Amino acid sequence: MEEQKANVRAVERALDILLCFTDSADLSLSEIAGRLSLHKSTVHRLLATLENKGFLIRNAQTEKYRLGFRLWELSANMSHSDDPATIWLPEMERLKDAVGETISLYVRDGLERIRIQAVQSNQAIRRVAPIGARMPLAVGASSKVLVAYADPGVKEEVLNDPSWPASIDRAAYIEQLEQIREQGYATSVEERELGAAAVSAPIFNRNGKLVAALAVSGPSNRLTVERMVEISGPIKEAAYRMGKMLK
Incomplete structure (x- = not known):
């Protein structure tokens, strides 16, 4: 029994190590140990x-690690249908x-939102939106949308x-949340980042979720x-069409 627990704990820690790379391209042993509060050994x-x-993959010169090609092999076999x-x-x-601006797609994960897809603008000066980025739910147009239309328990949390x-x-x-539900979209100006603004609309499935x-x-x-305000209409229309694509 103790051996089984030890094996499960090792698997969990290995997965936690891989998850450290969701917001960093490369990390050293010390950095990973510090993030996970584990002994270096x-x-x-x-x-x-x-x-x-x-x-x-370990870089022998910098002694830092980065994600290996085996992950790409696994992702290649994922079903995207x-x-x-x-x-x-x-x-x-x-x-x-x-x-003419950058488009992003967010989902809620606990008390954070995650960018799961993005299409970058062609403008010379544009908002760069890295996929996989996590942000708090208290600020930002998309955060307010995800909270405004969430269950009451989520709002309280x-x-x-x-x-x-x-x-x-x-x-x-x-x-603001009440206003968002009335108008069907949210806006933010420099709430999370200076010089940045965003407008967001909810995507519902066919069951209204x-x-x-x-x-x-x-x-x-x-x-x-x-x-x-001018582009809120096209955004809501796109969100409506996207929701209808879901089974």
Whole structure:
């Protein structure tokens, strides 16, 4: 029994190591050990196993690790036929061509949102949206959409989160959520990042359940409040069509 627990714990730790690379391209043994609060000796053994299996590659000069080609082999065999991030890509491309800004797709994961798909703008100055990025739910147009249309329990959890920014008034935030539900979209100007603005609309499946948030983002001097109101219609229409694509 103890041996089984030890094996499960080793698997969990190995997976935790791989998850460290969701926001970093390469990491050293010390950096990984620090992130996971594990002894270096423990991490070293797991890194050696992951490297031998091809899941990680070690740079002999920098002594840092990066994801290996075995992960690409696994991803190549994933089924994309029912993957919304793949199904919706052509619609996101059309929206990008229509509004001229970067298009992103977000889903909620606990008290964070994750960007699962993005189409970059062709503008010389544009918002770069890396896939896989995680952001808090308290700020940003997409965050507010994901909270506004979430179950009441989720809203309470978000509002009572100990990490809630002191600069954001909860009562005002709740009013924003009500307004978002009335108008069908959310906007944000420099809420999370200076010089950036975004407008977002919800994507519902055929049963009316919130699935994701569709967002248009760009420089705030180009994506003004007036411009965001102007393109809110095309964004909501695109979100509606995307929802109808789901089974």
